[in-house]
Amino acid sequence: MSHLEQLYQQVILDHARERHGEGLIEVDGAAMAGESFQVNPTCGDEVTLRLRLAPSPDGGAPVLEDLGWEGVGCSISRASLSILTDLVVGKDVREVDGLAEDFRALMGNRGVSLGDEREDRLEDGAALVGVAKFPARIKCALLGWMALRDATAKALVIGPS
Amino acid sequence: MSHLEQLYQQVILDHARERHGEGLIEVDGAAMAGESFQVNPTCGDEVTLRLRLAPSPDGGAPVLEDLGWEGVGCSISRASLSILTDLVVGKDVREVDGLAEDFRALMGNRGVSLGDEREDRLEDGAALVGVAKFPARIKCALLGWMALRDATAKALVIGPS
Amino acid sequence: MSTTAEQATGLGAQELARVRADFPILTRQVNGKDLVYLDWGATSQKPECVIDAEQDFYLTTNAAVHRGAHALAEEATAAFEDARAVVARLVGVDDDEIVWTSNATAAINLVAYGISNATAGRGGAEAARFALAPGDELVVTELEHHANLVPWQELAARTGAVLRFIPATDEGRLDLSVLDEVVTDRARVVAVTHASNVTGAVTDLAPIVARAHAVGAIVVLDACQSVPNMPVDLHALDVDFAAFSGHKMLGPTGIGVLYGRRELLAALPPVTTGGSMVEIVTMETTTYAAPPQKFEAGTQMVAQTVGLRAAAQFLDDLGMAGVAEQERVLTQQLLDGLAAIPHVRVLGPLTATDRLGVVAFEVAGVHPHDVGQVLDADGIAVRVGHHCAQPIHRRLGVASSTRASVGIATTPQDIETFLHALAGVRAYFGVED
Amino acid sequence: MSTTAEQATGLGAQELARVRADFPILTRQVNGKDLVYLDWGATSQKPECVIDAEQDFYLTTNAAVHRGAHALAEEATAAFEDARAVVARLVGVDDDEIVWTSNATAAINLVAYGISNATAGRGGAEAARFALAPGDELVVTELEHHANLVPWQELAARTGAVLRFIPATDEGRLDLSVLDEVVTDRARVVAVTHASNVTGAVTDLAPIVARAHAVGAIVVLDACQSVPNMPVDLHALDVDFAAFSGHKMLGPTGIGVLYGRRELLAALPPVTTGGSMVEIVTMETTTYAAPPQKFEAGTQMVAQTVGLRAAAQFLDDLGMAGVAEQERVLTQQLLDGLAAIPHVRVLGPLTATDRLGVVAFEVAGVHPHDVGQVLDADGIAVRVGHHCAQPIHRRLGVASSTRASVGIATTPQDIETFLHALAGVRAYFGVED
Numbered sequence A, B: 001m002s003h004l005e006q007l008y009q010q011v012i013l014d015h016a017r018e019r020h021g022e023g024l025i026e027v028d029g030a031a032m033a034g035e036s037f038q039v040n041p042t043c044g045d046e047v048t049l050r051l052r053l054a055p056s057p058d059g060g061a062p063v064l065e066d067l068g069w070e071g072v073g074c075s076i077s078r079a080s081l082s083i084l085t086d087l088v089v090g091k092d093v094r095e096v097d098g099l100a101e102d103f104r105a106l107m108g109n110r111g112v113s114l115g116d117e118r119e120d121r122l123e124d125g126a127a128l129v130g131v132a133k134f135p136a137r138i139k140c141a142l143l144g145w146m147a148l149r150d151a152t153a154k155a156l157v158i159g160p161s
Numbered sequence C, D: 001m002s003t004t005a006e007q008a009t010g011l012g013a014q015e016l017a018r019v020r021a022d023f024p025i026l027t028r029q030v031n032g033k034d035l036v037y038l039d040w041g042a043t044s045q046k047p048e049c050v051i052d053a054e055q056d057f058y059l060t061t062n063a064a065v066h067r068g069a070h071a072l073a074e075e076a077t078a079a080f081e082d083a084r085a086v087v088a089r090l091v092g093v094d095d096d097e098i099v100w101t102s103n104a105t106a107a108i109n110l111v112a113y114g115i116s117n118a119t120a121g122r123g124g125a126e127a128a129r130f131a132l133a134p135g136d137e138l139v140v141t142e143l144e145h146h147a148n149l150v151p152w153q154e155l156a157a158r159t160g161a162v163l164r165f166i167p168a169t170d171e172g173r174l175d176l177s178v179l180d181e182v183v184t185d186r187a188r189v190v191a192v193t194h195a196s197n198v199t200g201a202v203t204d205l206a207p208i209v210a211r212a213h214a215v216g217a218i219v220v221l222d223a224c225q226s227v228p229n230m231p232v233d234l235h236a237l238d239v240d241f242a243a244f245s246g247h248k249m250l251g252p253t254g255i256g257v258l259y260g261r262r263e264l265l266a267a268l269p270p271v272t273t274g275g276s277m278v279e280i281v282t283m284e285t286t287t288y289a290a291p292p293q294k295f296e297a298g299t300q301m302v303a304q305t306v307g308l309r310a311a312a313q314f315l316d317d318l319g320m321a322g323v324a325e326q327e328r329v330l331t332q333q334l335l336d337g338l339a340a341i342p343h344v345r346v347l348g349p350l351t352a353t354d355r356l357g358v359v360a361f362e363v364a365g366v367h368p369h370d371v372g373q374v375l376d377a378d379g380i381a382v383r384v385g386h387h388c389a390q391p392i393h394r395r396l397g398v399a400s401s402t403r404a405s406v407g408i409a410t411t412p413q414d415i416e417t418f419l420h421a422l423a424g425v426r427a428y429f430g431v432e433d
């Protein structure tokens, strides 16, 4: 794989073209909803991410019921948002937190794999491993995850009504 | 002459020790008097120079009747003030202007003589020719002359009463 | 030394090859390819003489300036002041009208904070001419780099002044049809770029300066892009202040220049205060030295002034008219080449007349950072993003762009390599034609 | 790399010879004599590794940082941020608490103008903690360099705050007996030097920091003289801001450092505004990036950060405890030698305990500039004047002084040569014994 192909793996180019979760979701007033607006200061690109949590049916951590996003950004940031959407919708916030941590670890790992187990959990997100070799692009890949964390925190503060 | 001796000629060292004109003169309210305070910003040294002009007896330019100065400064600045006192007291302001111009020219001449005629006019001041080879000291030698110009201008503005 | 006639024809292939050989970094390989550096508009590369001048200074002369009785200090001071003289000459002004700053941004901020301090009553009676009253107007343009926009926004916020702006046209030039409307007699400052770092448009300054002066406003010129690329005579332009950066004009990083008309520098209150800019300091109060020292607090970037001197001399030896003509031809080549690639839109004028060789463009369907990344794989260095000029991007309907910019050592071959690589970018990302 | 035990005994003659050989300029001749450089306190000379680091950067890596998609830009950014990490480590703080400035003076001014901007209502709710009300007090000391005095005078003048100061003793130390009286609960800032550049006195910071924090004031430390000459752990000292200069610590000119406690940097409004420190810019308004970028407007002194990195690494490799011990021995030699010359009075403590090797003195009957000039004829470089610290000179009864200051490559022989030449100065000017 050439240097460039490590960054732009086919699955990334596909997600950048066929984006999952693009478009903000409607959240009715009653839900545990959160929204976050994030800017990548290096490039000025932006994303707005909105999500809705639902109380866990079994009394555990709330579940991320749905999310959507919109913004301007490069193929890496958009692919990352698309992959994130696939990964986190339907999981409870504790699981989502774990995934976010895995993803952050992947970005800090200079292109080295985190091992099969953790990377399997990240599904298509593991294809972003090469981004960590391009320091200027790490923020691109993390932008959506920052918005996700912020929006989740806001939704949790509001709490179930 | 060594590099250093070009700066510190004997006549300069003598003037620095036996200073002419040191001490401010009294100026009565009626006179064309002027005073100037100057600082050499490089070293923080200061001089205050006070002088009194008198109308010319023959209707020409006013005459610099007396001056005195006080301040802190290096041997070059004090010698220059001492020499200046000898040179200008009793001359009319137009002659003084000419001397000041000669002296400034000497300081701008990188240690080269201005020729016998002009240097003779400067009397002991010609011994300061070597100062021009020490750029950091030129301001020392000119400090008194700046005060002289400023004080003269002030005295002329006030005019004879 | 070229005559004016020779200059008008650019440098010629042989002279260009010789100039290019002066830039050691240009022999570098990037990702296995020869470096093609087309990011001169962000920062220039350095000829060997500049690197050597700075190095020699450290090896033989380094000392604090304007302070010592010793030989090194005298030599360093002479080098420092000689640099001021050479830079002053390059832009047609007097030595004591040149203030060293750390970059152009700092130079513009110096003026803005000087005005702020005057408004706060600092600087005595002479400074009152700068003091702003609420409702006074500061005029900028939609083409400005953030460096010549945000400091004026902040000055307005600090003082109650009002910010107005001259809009841009679709072509990326200033719309001077509204000049008299925007620059009213409440205007106190008109801050304008000499050349846009996005659209490359060179500003028609004469009417702006005339209008500003007619209403009693001072003109602050951002000369960052012009000084490295064309002849600039600040006295002839009749501007009041001007700012430019060493690193963009073949000089070192860490140095910028503020030009100020002599009487304005004398009247403007100091901004950064500390050592070497004072006369008498007591615990209670301080009196200040004359300009330029008044604005140069603390130990200055002496080695960098020596490097910048070498850069200014290098440019002066080439002749700025020749440099400009050289780059004009390359710019036209670049514009023509971009026009021939489908789905590429240039932001800015499409011909190289009154236009510098900073050429920003949009590739439909591909984000600029992705464009830049693919070019980088071929060793081609361009800039991506908003180039610190978000408003003009917004005005032209994009969030960001890719920008190729030429410099003194750019060759026609560089541009061919770039155009060839760019033509393949959309296919790489599978964007349909 | 010395062990701690070795460090406590200084460098040793052999290691000193090796260190000295790293400084090419020290082989220079001045006025036909070998250069004896005793002006380290004004600016340090540069080891070859620092000069080379900067040169290599220009030869291989030069590019604008935090901006590009291209390889040079990425490499330059990595070098720039790595420098921040190495400098942070040298002074015991975190990377993102280090802001690059053009010199220490600019660093102190940054804090003063940040407070000014907060007082003008900039920076939103978090910045309100810095806002000054008339009658609030700013405390400085009589030992300060103008760089840590004049900015606070000006801040007071701009805001209506009141300046107070901790006086100096006859020995040239701070008189801490009046600490509680001077630092009242109206105090908002205590600006204090870590070591005087005139008397060499090292400040006993603990009681000052404790008192300042007890009354809710922030401590701004001038660490210009301490960082190059002794171990400094800013977190352990618990100061809020600190400033020091690259050129005094073997680094390049044109770079300084501001340390700020993380949460204070986050709350302080930006000062210099422009590119690379913003998030979103419209024509009307701007949002700012997080620190340290918030304070680094425009193109930074990238090559100088790389040089400063090499300098910090050089010092760290030697070990600051060893450097301090080395210089303590030389300082004692210097003090003893001066005590033995009639009619010479040292300004400052007479022993090398809690004292750095900047040794200012008066030669009765000879003006400092004349002293320096005669020494220069023997190739000896010392500093003359008020050393940008007029108040402490006035306090000690002189207008100016001659100052010898030792550095990392000073030898006992340098000091002997200096003392020998100094002993002849009064005779040269024919001053009676």
Ligand SMILES: Cc1ncc(COP(=O)(O)O)c(C=O)c1O
Pocket: C275, C297, C298, C299, C300, D041, D042, D103, D104, D105, D106, D145, D147, D148, D193, D195, D196, D197, D222, D224, D225, D245, D247, D256, D388
């Ligand atoms: C104690 C002290 N503070 C501040 C400064 C100012 O440093 P700079 O001139 O590098 O800004 C100096 C050096 O001149 C100094 O010795």
Ligand SMILES: Cc1ncc(COP(=O)(O)O)c(C=O)c1O
Pocket: C041, C042, C103, C104, C105, C106, C145, C147, C148, C193, C195, C196, C197, C222, C224, C225, C245, C247, C256, C388, D275, D297, D298, D299, D300
């Ligand atoms: C037009 C223009 N103005 C201002 C600047 C700011 O210059 P600097 O970053 O060197 O302060 C730049 C370059 O970035 C520029 O292109």
Ligand code: FES
Pocket: A040, A043, A044, A045, A073, A074, A075, A076, A077, A137, A139, A140, A141, A143, C369
């Ligand atoms: S370049 Fe802006 S998010 Fe990737």
Ligand code: FES
Pocket: B040, B043, B044, B045, B073, B074, B075, B076, B077, B139, B140, B143, D369
């Ligand atoms: S050194 Fe101050 S006047 Fe000469």
